[in-house]
Amino acid sequence: MSSRVPLTYGKKVIELFKNPKNVGKIEGANAEALAGSLACGDMIAIYLKVDETSDKIIDAKFESYGCAANIAAASILTEMIKGRNLSEAWKISWKDVSDELGGLPQVKYHCGVLAVGALRRAIRAYYEKRQKPNWLPKELSQEERHALEEEKLMEILAKRSQK
Amino acid sequence: MIYSDLSKSIKELIEFHGIPKREVYLDYENSGLIIPEALRAMEEAYKFNGRGHPSITHLPGWLSYESLFKATSIFASIINCNPEEIVYTHSGSEANNLAILGSAVISPKGRRKIFVSSIEHLSVIFPAERLEERGFKLIKIPVDKEGYIDLDFISEHVDDETLMISVGIVNHEIGTIQDIKALRDITKDKNKEVLIHTDACAALGRIKLDMKELDVDLASFSSHKVYGPKGVGALYIKEGVKLEPIIYGQLSTQKLWPGVENVPGILGFSKAVETIYSNFTEYKSKMIELRDMLINSILNNIDHTLLNGPYGDKRSPDNINISFIYCEGEALTVELSMNGIYVSSGSACTSRVLEPSHVLLAIGRRYEEAHGSLLMKVTPFHTKSDMEYVLEVLPRIVNRLRSISPVKPSNR
Numbered sequence: 001m002s003s004r005v006p007l008t009y010g011k012k013v014i015e016l017f018k019n020p021k022n023v024g025k026i027e028g029a030n031a032e033a034l035a036g037s038l039a040c041g042d043m044i045a046i047y048l049k050v051d052e053t054s055d056k057i058i059d060a061k062f063e064s065y066g067c068a069a070n071i072a073a074a075s076i077l078t079e080m081i082k083g084r085n086l087s088e089a090w091k092i093s094w095k096d097v098s099d100e101l102g103g104l105p106q107v108k109y110h111c112g113v114l115a116v117g118a119l120r121r122a123i124r125a126y127y128e129k130r131q132k133p134n135w136l137p138k139e140l141s142q143e144e145r146h147a148l149e150e151e152k153l154m155e156i157l158a159k160r161s162q163k
Numbered sequence: 164m165i166y167s168d169l170s171k172s173i174k175e176l177i178e179f180h181g182i183p184k185r186e187v188y189l190d191y192e193n194s195g196l197i198i199p200e201a202l203r204a205m206e207e208a209y210k211f212n213g214r215g216h217p218s219i220t221h222l223p224g225w226l227s228y229e230s231l232f233k234a235t236s237i238f239a240s241i242i243n244c245n246p247e248e249i250v251y252t253h254s255g256s257e258a259n260n261l262a263i264l265g266s267a268v269i270s271p272k273g274r275r276k277i278f279v280s281s282i283e284h285l286s287v288i289f290p291a292e293r294l295e296e297r298g299f300k301l302i303k304i305p306v307d308k309e310g311y312i313d314l315d316f317i318s319e320h321v322d323d324e325t326l327m328i329s330v331g332i333v334n335h336e337i338g339t340i341q342d343i344k345a346l347r348d349i350t351k352d353k354n355k356e357v358l359i360h361t362d363a364c365a366a367l368g369r370i371k372l373d374m375k376e377l378d379v380d381l382a383s384f385s386s387h388k389v390y391g392p393k394g395v396g397a398l399y400i401k402e403g404v405k406l407e408p409i410i411y412g413q414l415s416t417q418k419l420w421p422g423v424e425n426v427p428g429i430l431g432f433s434k435a436v437e438t439i440y441s442n443f444t445e446y447k448s449k450m451i452e453l454r455d456m457l458i459n460s461i462l463n464n465i466d467h468t469l470l471n472g473p474y475g476d477k478r479s480p481d482n483i484n485i486s487f488i489y490c491e492g493e494a495l496t497v498e499l500s501m502n503g504i505y506v507s508s509g510s511a512c513t514s515r516v517l518e519p520s521h522v523l524l525a526i527g528r529r530y531e532e533a534h535g536s537l538l539m540k541v542t543p544f545h546t547k548s549d550m551e552y553v554l555e556v557l558p559r560i561v562n563r564l565r566s567i568s569p570v571k572p573s574n575r
Contacts, residue, residue, distance in 0.1 A: 008173040009497075014180070017497065023567050038570060041491055041511050041519065041534035045569035063569035067493040067510075071567060103172070157518060158530045 009068060010102035016072035021079055022061045029061075033121030035114050035147040039158040042066030042111065044074045044118040048081075050126055055086045055133075062115075069101075069108040073115040076100050086123050087135045092116060094143055110150065117147030183503030187549045190505045191481065191540035192335060192365075195387040197431065198544070204434035205392055208427035216423050218415040227426045231416060234433035241440050242367075242382075242399065244374040250398045250419050251429055255364040255385025256286035258396040261419060262360045262381040263290040263329060265406035267299060270326045274356070278321070278328040280304040280312050281525040282336070284362055287329050288521075304330065309473040310339030310526050318349045325350075327358040332377075333366035336509065336522040336538060337472030338482025340370060343377055358404065364388050364396075368439040369450070369479045380404045386428065390542065391435035395428040439543075446543035450480035453541040456550045457483050465558050467572050471523055471536060483539040484509075486523075486532040489572055490564045495537055498564070502556045509536040 009017075025032075029047040036043035043066060049059035060081050062074040077097055081089040094112035098104040104112055120141055127136060140148065188196055208214070212230040215223025235246040252258045267277070279291050281303040295301035302320060304312045312330055321328070328350055332343050343361050350357050360381040363372060368389040374382065381404065386395035400406060400419075412421030439446060462468055462485070471484040487495065492508025499506055509520030511534060518524070519533035528536075541550075565571065 008176050010172055011175050011179040014176065014497070014501075017494070018501065020567065034569060038531035038534075039529075041530070043569055063567060065489065065568040065570055066491045068497045070491070071494065154530065161518075161524045161530070 007105050007107065009072075009105070012076075012100075012102040013069055013072040013104070016075045016101070017068040020062075020064075020071055020075040022075060022082075024061050024063065026059055026061050029059075031122045031126035033118050033125050035118035035121060035151075036066070037151050037154055038065065039154040040150055042070045042114055044070065044114050046074070046078070046115075046118040046122045048122050048126065050086060057081050057084055057086065057089060062118075066111065066114075067108070069104055069111040070114065072101055073097050073104070073111040074118070077115045077119060081119065086126065087133065090120060090123055090135065092119070110146070113143050113146045114150070116143040120144050121147075180501060183501070185552055186503040186505070187545070187552055188505045189483075189539040189541065189545075189553075190507050191388065191542060192538050193507050194393070195390050197387075197392055198390040198435055198438060200438045201391045201431040201435040205427045205431040208430045213426035213430055216415065217426060227424075228416065230430055231424060231426055234430045237437050238397070238433045241436055242372045242374050243376070244399055245402065248374070248399055248402055250400060250417050251424055252396040252398060252420050253394050253425060254396040255362070255383055255388065256284075256396070257420075258364075258383035258385070258398040259284065259286040259329075259362055260290045261398050261406065261409055262383060263287060263294070263327070264409045265419065266327050266358050266360075266381075267294050268407040268409065269405060274324055274326040276300045276302060276322070276325040278302045278304055278317070278325065280306060280330045280341075282306055282310055282334050282339075282522040283329060283331055284335050284364070285521075287331070287360075287362055291329070299326075300324075304328075306339075306525055308526055309477070310334050310337045310522070311473075312341060312346065314342075314345055314349055317346065318353060321350050321353040321357060323354055325354055325357045327360060329360040329362065331362035331365065332372075332382075333363070333369060333479045333482075334472065334522065335362075335365040336520060337484050337526065338365075338479035339472050340366075340477055340479060343379060347378055365479065365482075367436065369447075369481050371443065374399055374401070381406075386432035386435065389432070389435050389439060390544075391432035392428045394425050395432040397432075442543070447480050449543045450541050453545055453547065453550050454478075454480060454483055456547065457539065457541070457553065458485070460550075460554050461485055461557065464554075465561055469528075469532060471526065471528065481540045481542065483541070484536060486528065486536045487561050488532055488535050489568055489570055490535045490561055492534055492536055494564055495535075495560060498560045499556065502560070504553055504556060506537050506539045508534075509538065510534040 026047040031048040045063040047061045060078040064074045097112040212226045215227040217228035239246040359379045363382045364385040382399040384397040387393040467488040469486040492510030511519045523533035
């Protein structure tokens, strides 16, 4: 049975929802990726400008279609990764994103997951035509897997409802 | 999340949000605001004529009984039935549950089919689904793009095994006004034993309701949807129709719903209904004017918008349900709130479930269209200036959210 639980956002989430940082595309981005879908009701695009010699993230931006938590999670993640190496950025988990936002409500954990999923896809995209570093796992990480599962599930549900 | 954490973060959220300078409350689907006439009736009841238990032999009891009977008589005369045909519950959801489960518990052998429309309120759908788990056959009646039930489907499928049909006279989300009389005639023509239930919670105060003319067997009502207090529902049970209680305890004046009656609430409810119907013609045209002002202006001035439900006279006077494609509804509700405009959405996010509104999916809306929907209900007490304020704020918010989105109308 579906239920409605009270949903309270922290101050930080609302602040970033109202005034998100790093919104938009990057001119000359050398990595980008998308997670989620319109059918899911949430979708995050991450754009990265990476310094080719040091693998340092010079600039990071996002676009988001989704709820307040979704926008806030993507916004704070871009702030967390700017100036970091890709290997450091890879280590950021959905929990780190949630903590940085002052804690996401449980039903909004997936917003943190989706943001990290999009970032890790972007990092993989960056190494697609480059020498892959040892720290980059071959298997999908938890966040990437969850993003993929959500996308697949919604595709099935959306198709079924159109019948 | 544990309760103490929740209360701390909600306090912080409310402080940060602040009380907006201007407020327009339009979330009458989820929780209505009470009108002063009803509030005064309740205050008087709590102070004097509604304090006692109406079944006890002392003055406060007799006073409660007398005022309860008077309130019920007023309500019954407005919907044209006998006071004895009304049973109070404590919500519209309870009234719907009593109608569905109370009929099923004593269903005759071989009568195990229950029809509900695919756009009913969840307090109709969920009890029907519980019955399905217990061996009943649940049939969901398909609807067209405007939410009208398929009457041919009913005439094809209703048979000797059918126990009941439940279709709301006004849909709570998209405002479709169904032809319940046609539904009844077609059904009774196939099998006159079939019980007809209509959820009238979204209809009361918006259209005229006459139980004799509608000739249904059961009809549910909710107080707070008609600007009365929360905590009062009612079920009309046509004389001669048999139901079984679904909860047990000491009965009082209510045949099927144990526990002490919410007398002050019932007095407030009856007063609210009386107030609305004494001014019905004026209130109805006021609502239609405000509704159409919002609908027309939004559809004309904001791109990529879709009206959910029928247009014009076929739509409930209070209902506005519009999808803003490429926007997510929960984000819209949060930002509108910060501007003092309170609405709800059919997005999956607002109800914390995976799938968006079952009503919008049933009329053929795609997921992204349902996620971007806003539901607003106007009342006779709103003003044109309230609507102007909404129309000033809303486009700005829609544009901002669309500007953040990776999916732009142009690249689809």
